[in-house]
Amino acid sequence: MPANFTINRDRLLDTFLTLVQIDSPSGEEGAIADYLADRLTALGLAVHRDSAGNLIARMDGTGEPILLNAHLDTVGQDRGIRPVVEDGIVRSDGTTILGGDDKSGVAIILEVLQTLQERGLSHPPLEIALTVREEIGLLGSKALDMSQFRARQALVLDSGGPIGSAVVSAPSQNGLHAVVHGKAAHAGVNPEEGINAIVVASEAITRMPLGRIDEETTANVGLINGGTAPNIVPDRVEIRGEARSRDDDKLAAQIQTMTRALEEAADRYGASVEIEVTRSFSAYTLDENSPLVRRVVRAAERLDLIPVLVSSGGGSDANVFNAGGLAAIALSTGMKDVHTPQETIAVDDMVRSAELVLAIIQQK
Numbered sequence: 001m002p003a004n005f006t007i008n009r010d011r012l013l014d015t016f017l018t019l020v021q022i023d024s025p026s027g028e029e030g031a032i033a034d035y036l037a038d039r040l041t042a043l044g045l046a047v048h049r050d051s052a053g054n055l056i057a058r059m060d061g062t063g064e065p066i067l068l069n070a071h072l073d074t075v076g077q078d079r080g081i082r083p084v085v086e087d088g089i090v091r092s093d094g095t096t097i098l099g100g101d102d103k104s105g106v107a108i109i110l111e112v113l114q115t116l117q118e119r120g121l122s123h124p125p126l127e128i129a130l131t132v133r134e135e136i137g138l139l140g141s142k143a144l145d146m147s148q149f150r151a152r153q154a155l156v157l158d159s160g161g162p163i164g165s166a167v168v169s170a171p172s173q174n175g176l177h178a179v180v181h182g183k184a185a186h187a188g189v190n191p192e193e194g195i196n197a198i199v200v201a202s203e204a205i206t207r208m209p210l211g212r213i214d215e216e217t218t219a220n221v222g223l224i225n226g227g228t229a230p231n232i233v234p235d236r237v238e239i240r241g242e243a244r245s246r247d248d249d250k251l252a253a254q255i256q257t258m259t260r261a262l263e264e265a266a267d268r269y270g271a272s273v274e275i276e277v278t279r280s281f282s283a284y285t286l287d288e289n290s291p292l293v294r295r296v297v298r299a300a301e302r303l304d305l306i307p308v309l310v311s312s313g314g315g316s317d318a319n320v321f322n323a324g325g326l327a328a329i330a331l332s333t334g335m336k337d338v339h340t341p342q343e344t345i346a347v348d349d350m351v352r353s354a355e356l357v358l359a360i361i362q363q364k
């Protein structure tokens with residue numbers, strides 16, 4: 001391997017361990033943003049925070065600028081994380097997540113910047129966007145003013161799989177929020193005067209195709225809430241669900257099937273239903289011959305990594321950058337079993353991921 005790509009393994013691990021010990025549940029990224037603003041400033045970068053709390057930094061260079069992104073927030077059992085390193089694998093003490101999603105991405109970006117600088121390597125201008133509230137709907141990246149970026153290409157360090165895996169296609173997601181209005185009545189005295197909103201909702205749900213609809217489409221009802229007491233015919237039920245597809249026509253069809261099931265069930269019982277459909281994020285697909293994908297593939301091959309182009313079922317900040325006019329690809333940091341107490345990451349994988357990012361940056 002070319003000496004240029006030698007990453008400081010101990011420092012990278014040290015940064016990662018420090019980051020995971022700074023609590024940063026979604027919406028509470030202030031402390032970690034403060035810490036990172038100091039680190040980036042110490043590296044000589046121009047740093048600022050936007051009104052949403054995202055941390056933006058710039059490093060001068062020559063050539064076509066490139067954007068590096070990771071998110072600051074975590075989700076799950078994510079307070080008081082105590083990392084354990086054993087045989088080159090980092091895990092939590094078993095009571096919390098590890099937070100490799102996405103502190104591994106943040107640590108890799110820091111290590112790449114530091115390596116570029118101390119080795120005096122030539123590189124293009126770098127724009128760094130460390131986002132908040134990614135885990136609760138990509139809210140930080142959606143609040144970014146995309147016009148502030150000069151980069152037309154972005155590397156999103158926020159994915160799993162063998163190093164060299166790159167997400168080139170991810171779905172659109174629509175959220176569905178419905179409120180079924182029935183009619184309250186005493187369950188024993190005059191039930192015939194009531195309209196049971198729970199019955200209406202459950203009948204609608206059983207008629208919805210859910211789960212995996214096809215290779216690129218999924219749907220879920222994930223939340224249901226209604227009723228007040230066993231002896232009252234319930235007059236209100238609230239349902240929250242979602243559908244995703246990498247094909248927007250299929251997504252529209254799936255959402256229509258779900259809303260029609262609700263409307264038809266409401267009609268049958270004389271109930272009414274309010275339905276709200278919102279776009280959570282939009283799909284992207286990068287052509288395998290696009291300059292960014294070719295750049296990633298060439299860099300991976302140069303490091304003897306196997307480039308694997310992945311179609312994902314999940315969304316990430318890459319969806320938002322692509323929608324905002326930057327070609328963005330999500331790269332693996334080696335994170336595994338994220339959002340669970342079994343989460344792990346191999347130190348060697350973080351090192352390889354950082355080497356790959358360095359190679360991509362330096363790849364013309």
Ligand SMILES: [Zn+2]
Pocket residue numbers: 071101102134158
């Ligand atoms: Zn993530």
